[in-house]
Amino acid sequence: MASELEQEATTVLYLNESTNISTTVASLCNSLKCYMVLSTPEKKAIGSICFLAGPVTFLENILVLVVIASSATLRGRPSYLFISSLALADAFASCFFTVSFLNFHLYSKDDGADNYLFKLGGVTMAxxxxxxxxxxxxxxxxxxxxxxxxxxxxxxxxxxxxxxxxLWCVTIIISFLPLMGWRCTTWLDPPCSRLFPYVDHHYLACWTGLQLVVLFLITVAYALILLKANRHEAAMSGPKCGRSSIKGQARMRMDIQLARTFSLILLILAVCWLPVLSFMMVDVMVTLTDKQQRMFAFCSTLCLVNSCVNPLLYALRCRDLRRELLALFKCCMACREHTLGNTYSIRNEKSLGKKSKDQAVSDSNPDTVSESVDHQQNSIQIS
Structure with a gap:
């Protein structure tokens, strides 16, 4: 009787230990299904945002890059070199984020740890x-x-x-550290992030802290810029005379306009990024629920919206970039008219070629005159 009671106690203890182990494994969430928490309506909503914002963001930023690259004046100014770097990063974000986000959350595609971390590294780099x-x-x-x-x-x-x-060298190294080995592979390792598979909590904490520090430095810089700009604007509001004062006022107004432009960009960046960074910091400290994971998925699309809004701010508020954009459009229209004019002259030459040799010889002078008229019409259209 005693042996039977001991066997039953051992069996109950074994079952309890097995239950605890299975619960621990489930809580650490080693399966990718723990990260695919979106319902069908949520997938449709997020898919619509990505399908609309992704291509628009890519085209806008490519247009900004083309305008800056086609203008020698803009290429020679450090401000627009930094804007081109920002546009390049946003163009990368539209590609990497859209593809990675849709493949994982919408299509539930499992490419393996290395492929997933490569895509995630691209998003992080952007x-x-x-x-x-x-x-x-x-x-x-x-x-x-x-x-x-x-x-x-x-x-x-x-x-x-x-x-x-x-900047880009440091960014690439930091972004692909999980692919290089700083990852969380199994439930025996320290707990992985509940937001990103295979991502260790320590890496997520370091990256989030770095972004918060950078945002803080940007905020301090723009606060000092606006403070100095407002002081100069108040000082120059009084009556001034002389050419130097006029030049100084024009330059200060341009600096104030640019400062306010980039401050607006910073404000939009903070609105789009602070919710995401907040979820990441919470994920490091506590275990997120499925509802919080779904909220993070929606908040992460704000980062793509931020990349979509940035080029619009440049086109609306940067006068030089807007001027170069209009000049590029005029150049494209002129090239189009030139192409149409050449097509029209080729058609006339083909129609004239159908005449007989005798008529061509007898009408040699009129043919020459008609060709000259065509060339004049083409030159007028081009001009």
């Missing part, structure tokens, strides 16, 4: 480069206002290009 480019832009505006006399000496195009290259 958004880290975007925030880093905004930091460079803020520093550029800070030097332009606080070091106006030495601005061109302190920040040359060569130094701006080196800063952009250094």
């Amino acid at each position: 958004f880290t480069g975007s925030v880093g480019s905004l930091l460079l832009t803020a520093l550029d505006r800070y030097l332009c206002i606080y070091q106006a006399s030495n601005y061109k000496v302190l920040l040359t195009c060569t130094r701006a290009k080196l800063a952009i290259v250094l």
Whole structure:
């Protein structure tokens, strides 16, 4: 009887231990199904946002890059070099984020740890480069206002290009650290993130902290810029005379406009990024529920919306970029009219070629006159 009671107690203890182990495994969430928590209506909503914002974001940022690349004036200014870096990062974000997000959350596609971490690294690289480019832009505006006399000496195009290259090198290294080995593979390792599979809590905490520090530095820089700009605007509001004062007022107004433009970009960046970063910090400290994971999925689409809004701010508020954009459109229209004119002249030549040899010889002078008229019409259209 005693042996039977001992066997029953051992069986109950074994079952309890098995239940605890299974519960622990479930809580650590080693299966990818724990991350695919969206319902069918939520998938449709997020899919609509990505399908609309992704291509629009890509085309807008590519247009910004084309305008800056086609203008020698804009390429020679560090401010627009940093804007081009931001546009490049946003273009990458539209590609990597849309493909990775839709494949995982909408189509529930499991590509394996390495493929998933490669796609996630691309998304991390794009958004880290975007925030880093905004930091460079803020520093550029800070030097332009606080070091106006030495601005061109302190920040040359060569130094701006080196800063952009250094930024992207550091960004690539940081973004692909999980792919290089800093990952969480099994439930025996420290608990993984409930937001991203295979991502260790320590890496997520480091990356989130870095983004918060960068956002803080950008906020401080723009606060100082606006403070200095407002003081100069108040000082120059009184009656002034002389050509130097007029030039100083024009330059300060341009600096104020640019400062306010980038401050608006910073405000939109904070609205789009603070919810995401908040969820990441909470994920490091506690275990998120399915409802919180679904809320994070919707908040993460705000980052894509931010990349979509940035080019619109440049086109609406940056006068030089808008002027170059109009010039590019006019050039494209002129090329189109030139192409149509050449097509029209070729058709006339083919129709004239159908005449007989005798008529062509007898009407040689009129043919020459008609061709000259066609050329004149084409030149008038081009001009």
